[in-house]
Amino acid sequence: MIAYIERFVHENDAESRPNDDSVTSLTDNDNDSGEDITSLCKGQDLQGTIDYELTGSAGKDFGGIRRTRPLAVVRPANPRDVALVVRAAGRSPNLTVAARGNGHSINGQAMADRGMVIEMRAIEDYYFEIININGSHCADVSGGALWEDVLARCVLGFGLAPRSWTDYLALTIGGTLSNAGVSGQAFRYGPQTSNVTELEVVTGKGDIVICSEAQNPELFLGVLGGLGQFGIITRARILLQKAPDMVRWIRLVYAEFDEFTRDAEFLVTRPENGESFDYVEGFVFLNSDDPVNGWPSVPLVSDQWFDSSRIPPAAGSVLYCLEVALHYQHHDHPSTVDAIVDRLLGRLRFCENLRFEVDSSYMEFLLRVKKVEQRAKANGIWDAPHPWLNLFISKRDIADFDRVVFSKILKDGIGGPMLVYPLLRSRWDDRTSVVLPEGEIFYIVALLRFSPPYPEGPPLQELVAQNNEIIGQCARRGYNFKLYLPHYETQEEWKQHFGNQWTRFVERKASFDPMAILAPGQKILSRTT
Numbered sequence: 001m002i003a004y005i006e007r008f009v010h011e012n013d014a015e016s017r018p019n020d021d022s023v024t025s026l027t028d029n030d031n032d033s034g035e036d037i038t039s040l041c042k043g044q045d046l047q048g049t050i051d052y053e054l055t056g057s058a059g060k061d062f063g064g065i066r067r068t069r070p071l072a073v074v075r076p077a078n079p080r081d082v083a084l085v086v087r088a089a090g091r092s093p094n095l096t097v098a099a100r101g102n103g104h105s106i107n108g109q110a111m112a113d114r115g116m117v118i119e120m121r122a123i124e125d126y127y128f129e130i131i132n133i134n135g136s137h138c139a140d141v142s143g144g145a146l147w148e149d150v151l152a153r154c155v156l157g158f159g160l161a162p163r164s165w166t167d168y169l170a171l172t173i174g175g176t177l178s179n180a181g182v183s184g185q186a187f188r189y190g191p192q193t194s195n196v197t198e199l200e201v202v203t204g205k206g207d208i209v210i211c212s213e214a215q216n217p218e219l220f221l222g223v224l225g226g227l228g229q230f231g232i233i234t235r236a237r238i239l240l241q242k243a244p245d246m247v248r249w250i251r252l253v254y255a256e257f258d259e260f261t262r263d264a265e266f267l268v269t270r271p272e273n274g275e276s277f278d279y280v281e282g283f284v285f286l287n288s289d290d291p292v293n294g295w296p297s298v299p300l301v302s303d304q305w306f307d308s309s310r311i312p313p314a315a316g317s318v319l320y321c322l323e324v325a326l327h328y329q330h331h332d333h334p335s336t337v338d339a340i341v342d343r344l345l346g347r348l349r350f351c352e353n354l355r356f357e358v359d360s361s362y363m364e365f366l367l368r369v370k371k372v373e374q375r376a377k378a379n380g381i382w383d384a385p386h387p388w389l390n391l392f393i394s395k396r397d398i399a400d401f402d403r404v405v406f407s408k409i410l411k412d413g414i415g416g417p418m419l420v421y422p423l424l425r426s427r428w429d430d431r432t433s434v435v436l437p438e439g440e441i442f443y444i445v446a447l448l449r450f451s452p453p454y455p456e457g458p459p460l461q462e463l464v465a466q467n468n469e470i471i472g473q474c475a476r477r478g479y480n481f482k483l484y485l486p487h488y489e490t491q492e493e494w495k496q497h498f499g500n501q502w503t504r505f506v507e508r509k510a511s512f513d514p515m516a517i518l519a520p521g522q523k524i525l526s527r528t529t
């Protein structure tokens, strides 16, 4: 296999071909070569399959901004296959390998232009086991499993659930752990990367390594939030809690940003053993009847109505919504749940009578974005390009960000949610690879654009330019901020992103992926021989 891959790579030497991200056309010769690689890999005991992805999903992602053409797509049968492919790439002069989770990146992060893409979902069922370690339950799950499947297996089979989530669950374990994995539970439990106790990883050297805080800690901490740079996660051990049966899901409207942030920060800093909500998020919406961006985006169910006469006359062009949820069990008396909610809400300053609530099953609540996906698929918006922008911004700068970005640049909305809510740095582990702004409280801002494809919606370039304008404003105004799910084109920008963690990043790369084989779509370091 190796000899043949080398020949193929020489024939397709990256330097001899234009280095752009567009789909290159295939020649008959390329296709013939592909079939040979397949047969040679079989000779190497690969249990899975190798395919030649010409127009399929491995060269695309949810962002819909970039397209590449991989050399081949591997569907492994087990972690050993993953290691075999990485080792094979290591013996070639310039092959790279991208683990692809569910391809929900925005800027080609899971792609490998003329490299090998490993479809991790092919081994999504390879591991699944609930284990009890000193009285704490954990789930051992495959890196390629979807969080929504882990949810169903844990809750329905065992009455247990992971503690920290993302808003949308058709994402893989390995994909979110390579970034952070953030939702409304993170203020309490930290991101998903803070809720993992052990990993099985295939390093860039092709070694299969078990790691944890106690065993190979540098690899463990490096891989968490490591943008796929140090290893491919084939198994993760996820901390579980008893799953609640139900959730009281509440939305509260604010006219003033400072009141919104004061209440959000009050809720996320409640003492751990006192009463508090189990989920705290927030979003910005337009002070208008715009069906997508305005008042109608706030009610939780169709029989609720947004009474705009309740909005204070001094309100500006945008309003704010605090979104909270309280877990409870079927056996909890409704009056007990009401009393906790009333005590917590009694301390808040939202607009009177602009409060929406609904009781929902725990699984329905966690799968709430699935419904959005189904609607967006039906009207063609799911498959349109999504130039999303995610930022972490320090508490110090968030009010200015509101004035400059939400209230001015984005005053007409983005055709989708504009999330903004506080997180606590102490719930994150600064030994992992994730980089954060300074200060204990910082905000996540997620601009989740869902415009119809051009010409029905704005041209993609216009939206990308608006994102760049926002990043430019943050830089010019001296905000303390970091991109979440970062994307840069140059190493200089990556160095700036990592700041004083760049040296540690480079050292970890040298230890675990010295030839820079893994995750080339992140464009951090180039493949060496």
Ligand code: FAD
Binding pocket: 061, 062, 098, 099, 100, 101, 102, 103, 104, 105, 106, 109, 110, 111, 120, 143, 144, 165, 166, 167, 168, 170, 171, 172, 173, 174, 175, 176, 178, 179, 180, 181, 182, 183, 227, 228, 229, 231, 232, 233, 234, 485, 519, 521, 522
């Ligand atoms: P991919 O896009 O396939 O891969 C992402 C990166 O991880 C690539 O570099 C890839 O090479 C690497 N990778 C993939 N699998 C592995 C593995 N097993 N081991 C090592 N590296 C691997 N994020 C949040 O934090 N919170 C949210 O609420 C949230 N909501 C989202 C909603 C939607 C609709 C979408 C599209 C994205 C959302 N995200 C959210 C972002 C999401 O967490 C990241 O884009 C994540 O990387 C997607 O997971 P994936 O499995 O599709 O990964």
